[in-house]
Amino acid sequence: MKTITKICCIGAGYVGGPTMSVIANKCPEIQVTVVDINKDRIDQWNTENLDTLPIYEPGLKEIVAESRGKNLFFSTDVDTAIDEAQMIFISVNTPTKTYGKGKGQAADLKYIELCARNIAKVAKDDKIVVEKSTLPVRTAQAIQNILENTGNDVHFEILSNPEFLAEGTAIEDLLHADRVLIGGNDTPSGQEAKDALSAVYEHWLPKERILQTNVWSSELSKLVANAFLAQRVSSINTISALCEKTDANVQEISRAIGFDSRIGPKFLNASVGFGGSCFQKDILNLVYIARSYGLNEVADYWEQVIIANDYQKRRFAGKIISTLYNTVSGKKIVLYGWAFKKDTNDTRESPAIAIADALLEEHAELLVYDPKVKEDRIYADLDYLGTRSPEENRRLLKVTSDPIVATKEAHAIALLTEWDEFTAYDWQKIYDQMLKPAFVFDGRRILDTALMNEIGFNYYKIGE
Ligand SMILES: NC(=O)c1ccc[n+]([C@@H]2O[C@H](COP(=O)([O-])OP(=O)(O)OC[C@H]3O[C@@H](n4cnc5c(N)ncnc54)[C@H](O)[C@@H]3O)[C@@H](O)[C@H]2O)c1
Numbered sequence: 001m002k003t004i005t006k007i008c009c010i011g012a013g014y015v016g017g018p019t020m021s022v023i024a025n026k027c028p029e030i031q032v033t034v035v036d037i038n039k040d041r042i043d044q045w046n047t048e049n050l051d052t053l054p055i056y057e058p059g060l061k062e063i064v065a066e067s068r069g070k071n072l073f074f075s076t077d078v079d080t081a082i083d084e085a086q087m088i089f090i091s092v093n094t095p096t097k098t099y100g101k102g103k104g105q106a107a108d109l110k111y112i113e114l115c116a117r118n119i120a121k122v123a124k125d126d127k128i129v130v131e132k133s134t135l136p137v138r139t140a141q142a143i144q145n146i147l148e149n150t151g152n153d154v155h156f157e158i159l160s161n162p163e164f165l166a167e168g169t170a171i172e173d174l175l176h177a178d179r180v181l182i183g184g185n186d187t188p189s190g191q192e193a194k195d196a197l198s199a200v201y202e203h204w205l206p207k208e209r210i211l212q213t214n215v216w217s218s219e220l221s222k223l224v225a226n227a228f229l230a231q232r233v234s235s236i237n238t239i240s241a242l243c244e245k246t247d248a249n250v251q252e253i254s255r256a257i258g259f260d261s262r263i264g265p266k267f268l269n270a271s272v273g274f275g276g277s278c279f280q281k282d283i284l285n286l287v288y289i290a291r292s293y294g295l296n297e298v299a300d301y302w303e304q305v306i307i308a309n310d311y312q313k314r315r316f317a318g319k320i321i322s323t324l325y326n327t328v329s330g331k332k333i334v335l336y337g338w339a340f341k342k343d344t345n346d347t348r349e350s351p352a353i354a355i356a357d358a359l360l361e362e363h364a365e366l367l368v369y370d371p372k373v374k375e376d377r378i379y380a381d382l383d384y385l386g387t388r389s390p391e392e393n394r395r396l397l398k399v400t401s402d403p404i405v406a407t408k409e410a411h412a413i414a415l416l417t418e419w420d421e422f423t424a425y426d427w428q429k430i431y432d433q434m435l436k437p438a439f440v441f442d443g444r445r446i447l448d449t450a451l452m453n454e455i456g457f458n459y460y461k462i463g464e
């Protein structure tokens with residue numbers, strides 16, 4: 001079996017950065033080079049001050065500190081890294097298409113294609129090319145075609161190795177992965193490549209957790225895993241609406257059904273809706289693929305997961321407006337949290353964006369606090385929607401670094417991300433300085449109902 005000593009990863013993002021840091025850390029004899037065309041990002045990965053790495057993930061900076069400069073390198077010299085590596089991971093972004101055929105649903109594979117063409121141009125000896133990005137089923141075929149028709153007559157073996165890490169727990173998920181999935185061709189060279197990649201992961205994971213499949217099953221499993229996870233969140237969120245009408249409590253429901261070992265307790269937390277760069281994108285992609293094969297019932301079924309998620313975000317914003325006497329115009333509402341979940345600075349598809357936009361449409365005055373998200377990002381997220389001018393967004397929404405002072409004379413607070421620090425605040429002090437009646441809308445179910453009521457808040461908890 002081929003022993004891998006040099007790995008290159010194209011794409012130094014949320015997946016490429018942490019994944020390669022862990023591989024380098026666990027495989028000291030392998031040289032790992034992560035490359036990206038974004039120079040700023042590479043500079044940030046190479047920064048002296050590890051608190052300014054481009055990605056915030058608990059445990060990441062310690063791992064980077066141990067391995068960077070030894071066998072872990074970040075560079076913009078894509079061609080040299082491709083040339084030297086025996087195994088090349090493609091970990092570039094695959095966003096939803098915003099133009100042309102499949103707009104709004106299909107995955108945009110232009111970055112993947114550029115990578116394939118670049119590898120074909122540069123490679124002078126045999127390479128194993130690993131799809132790390134999340135891709136539509138049968139993408140490996142397209143990559144193979146490009147490599148075979150434009151390459152310098154070298155042999156390329158394509159593997160699919162989707163990533164299952166979740167943001168905020170990336171390092172933990174990588175170090176203790178439930179499973180690693182490796183899809184490859186059922187040929188002798190395909191088997192050799194699968195075993196070579198397997199050997200990399202076997203440095204720290206038990207062999208039984210490394211699953212080998214054919215390429216298509218591996219590609220499709222990734223989309224299906226995300227669809228199943230998101231479907232659980234949408235399922236419990238629809239039930240949260242029913243609980244609010246019937247005096248049932250969604251947490252008690254989650255507990256009651258989660259005790260059934262066939263259902264299990266995870267991913268049953270009702271919320272303002274799921275966000276993140278993956279769930280919506282991957283389900284839309286699944287829907288698009290199903291429809292393109294004429295499987296309309298299959299497509300409709302999965303599309304409902306997204307429709308329910310949009311409904312939950314609208315419902316939460318609507319609840320704030322209706323509770324505040326059907327008008328939030330000119331009212332000061334403090335938003336706690338902008339990230340799509342705690343312990344990350346990522347805001348992609350965060351429910352906070354849609355909820356803020358809905359409140360701004362009603363002319364609310366918003367004050368946003370998030371412990372990890374920067375002001376520029378918040379405005380960029382809103383401006384991207386194009387609902388109103390950038391000047392108007394900046395006039396109606398301010399970003400604050402003091403979550404307590406922000407609540408002075410506020411009409412309401414809405415909790416949109418489940419940051420731990422929110423539960424530790426002095427809620428009595430906050431209550432004392434807010435306008436009365438003082439409202440708290442808890443979209444993450446993290447505060448203590450009894451305490452909030454005792455203090456005197458009008459406290460609304462999603463699903464109760
Ligand atoms: N974010 C997650 O938690 C997560 C988890 C599992 C899988 N995924 C999947 O992994 C893939 C990457 O996601 P991400 O969140 O890391 O994206 P990202 O946007 O954070 O990073 C992608 C990087 O690729 C770089 N890039 C694009 N084209 C390039 C090229 N031709 N050459 C060199 N660099 C190039 C970009 O500059 C960017 O820095 C996506 O397919 C995503 O669906 C993401």
Ligand SMILES: O=c1ccn([C@@H]2O[C@H](COP(=O)(O)OP(=O)(O)O[C@H]3O[C@H](CO)[C@@H](O)[C@H](O)[C@H]3O)[C@@H](O)[C@H]2O)c(=O)[nH]1
Pocket residue numbers: 134163164165166167168226229233266267268269270271272273274275276277278279340341
């Ligand atoms: O019970 C739950 C669980 C999650 N969420 C929300 O769902 C979203 C996604 O959360 P999570 O899955 O933890 O984070 P991601 O980083 O988006 O990770 C998902 O998407 C990744 C990208 O494909 C996959 O690799 C991971 O396995 C998959 O969990 C977030 O907004 C969460 O707040 C809930 O509302 N309730």
